[in-house]
Amino acid sequence: MHITENQSLQSYNSFGVAAKARYFTVIKYDDDVAELVKWLKQHPLLPYLLVGGGSNLLFTKDYQGLVIHIALTGKQVVAEDTESTYIRAAAGENWHGFVLWSIAQGYAGLENLSLIPGTVGAAPVQNIGAYGVELTDCFFQLEAVDLQTGKMRVFDHAACEFAYRDSYFKSVAHGGYLIVSVTFRLLKKPQWKMHYADIARQLGNQVPTAQRISTIVISIRQSKLPDPAVLGNAGSFFKNPLVEKQTWLLLRASFQDMPAYEQLDKRYKLPAAWLIDQCHWKGYQQGDAGVYAKHALVLVNHGTATGEELWLLAQQIIDSVQEKFGITLEPEPSVIN
Numbered sequence: 001m002h003i004t005e006n007q008s009l010q011s012y013n014s015f016g017v018a019a020k021a022r023y024f025t026v027i028k029y030d031d032d033v034a035e036l037v038k039w040l041k042q043h044p045l046l047p048y049l050l051v052g053g054g055s056n057l058l059f060t061k062d063y064q065g066l067v068i069h070i071a072l073t074g075k076q077v078v079a080e081d082t083e084s085t086y087i088r089a090a091a092g093e094n095w096h097g098f099v100l101w102s103i104a105q106g107y108a109g110l111e112n113l114s115l116i117p118g119t120v121g122a123a124p125v126q127n128i129g130a131y132g133v134e135l136t137d138c139f140f141q142l143e144a145v146d147l148q149t150g151k152m153r154v155f156d157h158a159a160c161e162f163a164y165r166d167s168y169f170k171s172v173a174h175g176g177y178l179i180v181s182v183t184f185r186l187l188k189k190p191q192w193k194m195h196y197a198d199i200a201r202q203l204g205n206q207v208p209t210a211q212r213i214s215t216i217v218i219s220i221r222q223s224k225l226p227d228p229a230v231l232g233n234a235g236s237f238f239k240n241p242l243v244e245k246q247t248w249l250l251l252r253a254s255f256q257d258m259p260a261y262e263q264l265d266k267r268y269k270l271p272a273a274w275l276i277d278q279c280h281w282k283g284y285q286q287g288d289a290g291v292y293a294k295h296a297l298v299l300v301n302h303g304t305a306t307g308e309e310l311w312l313l314a315q316q317i318i319d320s321v322q323e324k325f326g327i328t329l330e331p332e333p334s335v336i337n
């Protein structure tokens, strides 16, 4: 394990913010994990941060601790039964690359999650989701190292406490576990999720296949979301708020055209993009920090915005939505202060 000092993090966060890490290391091999645990024991007061692709992070300033970039690689089929195939991938594998690989091997289940930036290891952290599928739907188990004791622990589905853009790792463990690999259970008889209007329309009369759905999802995403390599961003910056039925009824009395989607737990999910759009933020720009012109949920870095400037803009958006609707938006990415 090699440690560098004052490392630029610009290429390690999809906002392209020019923050620096006081200490920086890359975890590439199993031995690096053991060395890391030792190093952390020797520096008990130093904060540390696990980073995969940095596509769900906002650095508001330089990081005064150790940034640990996870680059463990490898993927393979590990088991099979009559219904399912089990595939394990190391945490540092690129998520989209892994999805394409699984499709090329003839497996289905991950196609709706095509083109989500980032790594396999971060995918369970916020239970990534898109186009009617969440990671929880195809998750089997994961292996993670307790960074205090160095012990490896296997987390099954229940232990991960998956929820909407949330999990045990995001809400409870807060970086206490380094996820080293994730095992997926992919059904041999695929259950296609095609209820999103854009997917259904583009598929038309064609027979669904994982390859076709993946291609459609990629083209939809490319038409709606900015490519971080061209325009810095972290995807949706805010979670869609969930409210009780009573709150929804009160809101609807004042805002008749407000969309809402009833959830299994009887709460209502409100599209944060709609709320933000009603406050006229779409396309807004303040220096190089802005709101994407095609999507009110996406904050963008037009060039040299600092994390602090982007966070200030996010707070202004939160305040305006709070004032107009009485709803508090929550950021989806981890905001690193």
Ligand SMILES: Cc1cc2nc3c(=O)[nH]c(=O)nc-3n(C[C@H](O)[C@H](O)[C@H](O)COP(=O)(O)OP(=O)(O)OC[C@H]3O[C@@H](n4cnc5c(N)ncnc54)[C@H](O)[C@@H]3O)c2cc1C
Binding pocket: 014, 049, 050, 051, 052, 053, 054, 055, 056, 057, 070, 091, 116, 117, 118, 119, 120, 121, 122, 123, 125, 126, 127, 128, 129, 130, 169, 175, 177, 178, 179, 180, 225, 226, 227, 228, 233, 234, 235, 236, 334
């Ligand atoms: C253009 C764009 C579109 C996006 N679309 C979607 C979408 O449709 N759906 C969606 O859910 N998300 C979306 N995202 C957000 C992001 O892609 C996902 O959250 C992704 O899983 C983040 O992966 P990462 O490796 O970049 O994580 P990072 O940003 O590096 O880290 C995210 C969090 O996970 C932790 N972490 C990272 N690796 C590990 C590990 N090995 N062990 C333990 N903790 C770890 C970090 O400490 C941090 O808290 C989008 C982002 C962008 C830029």
